[in-house]
Amino acid sequence: MADEHSEPGGVKVLRLYADASGESRFETTTIPMALKEFAPPAAPLRVSDPQPAQNYVILESVSKLMQPSRYGVRVA
Secondary structure, three states: OOOOOEEOOEEEEEEEEEOOOOOEEEEEEEEEOEEEOOOOOOOOEEEOOOOOOOOOOOEEOOHHHHOHHHHOOOOO
């Protein structure tokens, strides 16, 4: 499930923010992820806690999640 952006306890993301003088800055940070039941009956996924900006979550999934034979999803 992990890839080059994943770490054992989280996922690396590029964060855009404004510094004290209002200048745009970028930084790489790691958002903690934990295995949770996010979309039953699918298998648990690595999901972050809600984040403060807009209460979004980040989740990581594998391509097997959308296999037509498993969930009846048509793939064009």
